[in-house]
Amino acid sequence: MSDDATPAGDARRSRGGRLKLLSLLAITLLAVLLFTAWSQTWFTLTVQGKPFVVGGGVAGGALSALALASLALVAALAIAGPFFRVVLGVLEALLGACVIVVSAFAMANPVVAATSAITKATGVAGPRSVARLVTGSSMTAWPIAAAVLGVVIVLLGLAIAVTARSWPTSGRKYSRSRVVAAEGPGDDTGALDPVREWDAMSEGDDPTRH
Structure with missing residues (x-):
């Protein structure tokens, strides 16, 4: 009798199935939360003495594409074989690392991240010229939240790469x-x-x- 036909084999398949479901749901939830963070206000700059609101779509514009790529991995992981699940888990971790990089850059350089929006609003071009227009800045919690989500995505991707071989093959x-x-x-x-x-x-x- 095959090990898969024993009660122990059934229990392993059941655990693997639950792990697969939880992993796919976690990726989906994190992508939705990343979209939420991307859609919120990240900074309020003082430009020519007036408040200038900068959203995540400007300061962290790449996050939407990263979230979509993460969602695409859900469908791929649902049908992939054991080897490709590991590859896709590593890819998910890389997407999380990109989220961290984008968020960290925006937090460290809010004026640079908002340069295109400021140029569009004022007609002043060039990083140095734009920087002279900004006399103050404040940051909300959303870029920090995006960076934290990136860390969680990295950990989830690595966990998938380690455990995906135990998932059942439908x-x-x-x-x-x-x-x-x-x-x-x-x-x-x-x-x-x-x-x-x-x-x-x-x-x-x-x-x-x-």
């Missing part, structure tokens, strides 16, 4: 056993034919019934 055992039964135990070609596996699943059969 439909693999079902599709092979079904085709073997249809072709006969001596026909190995049918069991490994991806076209026939796809056709079997496309027929609408419920894998839980087999």
Whole structure:
């Protein structure tokens, strides 16, 4: 009897399934929170004696693309095999590192991060010329929140890379056993034919019934 058919194997699959679900939900939640941070006010600068509000879309504009890329990984991880799950986990960690870099740069250089918006509003171009217009600045908690989210994304990506091999592979055992039964135990070609596996699943059969 295969280890996967034992109660211990069932327990491992159950734990792996829960871990996979929690990981995918965590990525989605972190991406949504990153979008939220990106959409908020990050800085209020004093430009020519007047308050000038700078949002995350200006100071941390790349965060929206990073959040979208993270969401795309959810779909990829849901169908990837064990090896590619590890690769995608590392990629998620790299996305988190990019979030940290973008947020840290904005916090360290709020005027530079807002230069394009200030130029658009005042018509003054050039970093030095723009910097002379700014006489004060204050920061909200949102860029800090974005940086913290980046750290959490890095940790989550690394955790996925370490644990993804224990995730269950949906439909693999079902599709092979079904085709073997249809072709006969001596026909190995049918069991490994991806076209026939796809056709079997496309027929609408419920894998839980087999």
